[in-house]
Amino acid sequence: MNRPLTIVVPVKHVPDAAQERVLAGDPPRLQRGTGILCELDEYALEAALQLVEARGGTAAGHRVLALTMGPAPAADALKRALQLGADAAVHVLDDALAGSDAWATALVLAAAVRRTAEEEGRPVDLVLTGMASTDGETSLVPGQLAERLGLAHVGFATALSLDDDAAALTAVHATATESLRVEAPLPALVAVTDRSSTPRYPSFKAILAAKKKPVRTWSAADLGLGPEQVGTVGSRTEVLGAEARPPRTAGRVIHDDGEGGIRLAEFLLAERLV
C-alpha cells in the first residue's frame, strides 16, 4: 500500500535575479558569481516533500534526492535543498559540463537519474522539476529529461497528488485558456509552476540536520559520458552573440494637477497606441 517512494528533484544554482546579471566571453556565457538555489526549484522540492510527508516521510522509507550539475559553488544550492528537507544530494561536477545547453543538460541529468536509481537500489518513481530556471529560462529541460528517461510527462503543473498505492498521479496542467486535469502512471516527470505551493523556510533544526546528510559527487565519466557529449561541444545550440539591452531611459514625468489622466490619454493618442 504505502510503498517507499524515491523522488529526484533536479535543482540549479543560478545568479540572483535581484542582482545585475551579465553575459560575457566568446561564446557568451552568463557570469556566475555568488548564486542561489533557483527560486522556481523550491516549488518542486516543496511538492516532493509534501508528497512524502503525507505518506509518513523519511520514517516510512521515502526518499527525496536533490540533483544538480554545475561548478563547485553549485554545492550551495544542494546545501539549501538539504536544509529544506531533501534526504540526500547528488552533484555532477566536471569542468567539461560548462556551457551545456538544454540538450546536453538533459543528457547528463538523465544519466544521473539512472545512476541514482542504481545506487539507491530501487527505481526512481518521480522526477519533480521547476517550470524553468531563472537564468536560462528555456523550460526545455523537463520535457527533454522526460523524453530521454521514457517517462510520462506533465509540464506546467499547478497541483499534484498521488493515488493511494502510488501507481499513478493526478495533476493540473495550466494552459493559457484552461486548466487540464491529467492522470499519469508512475514513474513520471512533473514540472511544477510557482502556483503549485508555498515553499517552506528551513528551521534551525533542519539546518543542523542538513550537515549530516550525504552528498554524492560524480564526474561525466562516472555517468558514462564522454567530454564530446557535454558542455559547449555536446550542445545542439550555440550562442553567436549577446548584447545588453540598452537601458530604458526615463521619458517625461508629469505630476497630476487634476488633468493627469487627460495628459495620459493624449500621450497614448500621440503615440498612436489607441
Next chain:
Amino acid sequence: MTTTLVVLGGTQRLRRADRELLVLAGGLGGTHAVVPGAPGQELLDALAAHGTAAVHVPAGEPDDRLTTPLTALTEAAARACAADAVLLSATPEATDVAARLGVRLEAGVVTDVVALDAQLTATKQVLAGGWTTRCRARGGVLVATVRPHAVELPDPAPPAGEPAGRPALRRHELTDGAPAARIVGRDPLPPTGRPSPAEARVVVAGGRGTGGDFGPLEELADVLGAAIGASRAAVDAGWIGPEAQIGQTGLTVSPQLYVSCGISGALQQRAGMQTAKVVVAVNKDPQAPVFEIADLGVVGDLRTVLPQAAAHLRRLRS
C-alpha cells in the same frame, strides 16, 4: 532552399499567432504546416493563401494524451518534408512539444524567439529582457518557439484572393507508445472578456499601490482592449488570480504598450515590462524606480488618473 514546418494551434481557422508563424516561414522559403486534427475548409483556404505546400495531419482521431500526439505528428511531418526549421508559437504546451521534438530530431531548440534570419539565426531576449542573444542550431534542424507579436503582420491583411494552389494533404499513421499523461478533465479559465496578458497588444498591470481595487485598471483596459496583469505582490495578496501575474516567475510579456499602475518598479518587477515598446507608469510615489524606465510617468493617484484617462479616450472616440 529552406523548408520550414509550422505547427498550428487549431484545426478550424488561423489564430494571430499562427499567421505570424506562417509569415515568418514564408520569408525563409517553402512552408509546410502541421494541423493537430481534421482541418476545416476555412483553415485549408487560409493555408493555401499563405502558399503552404503541404498540410500534415494525423490519420486517426486525436486522443487524450498530453503533448505526445502532437510531438509524434510533428516528428513524422518534419522527417517527411526534411524540414530545416520547425516553428511553434511560444505557449506552455508548445514548449513541451518543442523540448521532446528536439531530442527525437537531435535538433537545436531555441525558445521565445523574436526574430529569425535567412541563415536560421534566432534572436531572443534573455535574463528577463535585459539582454538580447543571437543563437542557432549547431548543424541539423532548428526547432524554435516564437513569441506572440514578434512578427509584424501585413496591415491590413491582404484578401485571401486566388489561392496559389491547394496544399497537398499528408496523413500520418502514428504509433507512438511512449508513456504519457492523459487528459481526464478540462476546466476553462473563467472568461474575463479580455485577451490573456501573454498575447495582448496592451497590458494594464497593477501592483501593491492598487490596494486591491483593480476597478480603475479595468475601466482603462476596457477602453484600450487591454489585458489585465498584476505584480507578484498583488497576486500573493489574493487580489487577483495567478494567471494575471507578470514578472520573473510569471509571464514575461512583450506588448506594444504596458501601463504600470501602483507598481514600484523594483528590479524583478521590471522583468515583465522590459520588452514592452512603450511603458506608461502611474504611481503616487515620485521616487518609484518605475519612473526611471517609463516613457511617460504620471505622479498621481491611479484611482483618479485612470478613470479620467478612460473617460477622455471614450469622449474622443464618440
